[in-house]
Amino acid sequence: MDEVDRTLVALLSRDGRLSHRELATAAGTTRATVAARMRRLLDSGAFTVQGVVHPSVLGRGSICYARIEVDGAAAPVAEAVAARAEVVYVSLTTGRFAVAAEVRAASDDTVDAALAALRGLPGVARVDALAYRDVIRDAVGPVGEATAHLDSADLALLQVLERDGRASYVRLAAAAGLSAAAARRRVLRLVEGSVVRIGPIVSRGAEHAMGMGIHVRGDARDAALDTAAVPGVSFLARTVGSFDLLATVRAPSATGLADAVDAVRSLPSVAGVETWSHLRFVKESYASLGATE
The missing domain is CATH 1.10.10.10 (Winged helix-like DNA-binding domain superfamily/Winged helix DNA-binding domain)
Structure with a gap:
């Protein structure tokens, strides 16, 4: 591009x-x-435009990031992790933890069960888990609290938008049994209520990506605001575990990644940064309305 x-x-x-x-x-x-x-x-296929529904609407409001240390080859472990339904994202990474994954489930207990299952997979030596306190920025999905009350027409609209975020209002109206004007009003309400975010999902071959674990000085919420202002930060969450913040930086070149990481390191509110490169994305399939738990 x-x-x-x-x-x-x-x-x-x-x-x-x-x-x-x-x-x-x-x-x-x-x-x-x-x-x-x-x-x-x-x-x-450089990108698609899709509607991504809020995890809580899908009954997957408990989210955890898992960094996995392996004993042996990483690729078979990554494939086994990706085969689990509650895992929506898997990548092969550099560093001590060769596999990164995101678990989305209905409750903290369900997340705990999923992590126990990951620890039991052949080739897994250790799982380092980061629980999300809140997501400040998401590369694909909506953030904040989903506020809209959904009926059958809303669900029909969301199912179309998940497949094609730029579907015409005429097509959306036909799917939901509404007029085009009513479909437009409902889509705007769903977006404004953080039920769905409609945007591009870029092919991972078109950009470089790096994960960042961030230790902060003082209040993590203040550091999150500073970090979110850095160009290239596509994902950012407050976490509990090894780091105070978890971020993903994306850029069209390795030089762009280096500039973004240095900008984060230079923030007065940041005490330290650990980075890992995403070498290959094995799975990135966020739960849809047809696959709720």
Whole structure:
């Protein structure tokens, strides 16, 4: 992707349903250029635009990050971890912990059971778990508390948006048994209520990614605000465990990653940073409405 492509992705990250005309105005180019680039990027698989539903709506409000130390080859362990339904994300990483995973489950007890199952997998030597206190920024999903009350029409809209975040209001209306105007109002309410976030999910081959475990000085909430302001920080959560904050930095180049990590290290509220590179993403399949627990 070139600079114009990355600008379009950034704009869609703010609002995945921006029209070609709105994208063209914001990017300083023509509608025809935007239409051609969007078609090329979507057809090539560089990214998709999808609606990602809040974990609590899916009955998966307890979230934990697991760093896994292995005894032997890491790839078979990563595949075994990825096969578990409660694990939504797995990657092979550099450093002592060769596998990283995210567990999303209905309760803390269910998370504990999932972690026990991971510890029992062949080749797993140790699991270091970080429980999420709150997610400040998510690369794909909504953050905060989901406030909207859902009915059958809302659920029908969400099921379409999970497959195609840019589906027309006519198509959405047909799926939910509504008028196009009513479908539009409901989608806006679902987005504003943090029930769903509609945006681009970028192919992991198109960018570099690095995990960061952050120790802070003072209140972790203040340090989180400082860290969230650093360009390139795509995910950020307050955690309980080995670190006070967990972050992911993404950039189109290794140089961009290095700049972002140095910017975080330089923050007065940050006492120390541990980093690991994501070498290969094995699984990134967030739970859908058709797969709730």
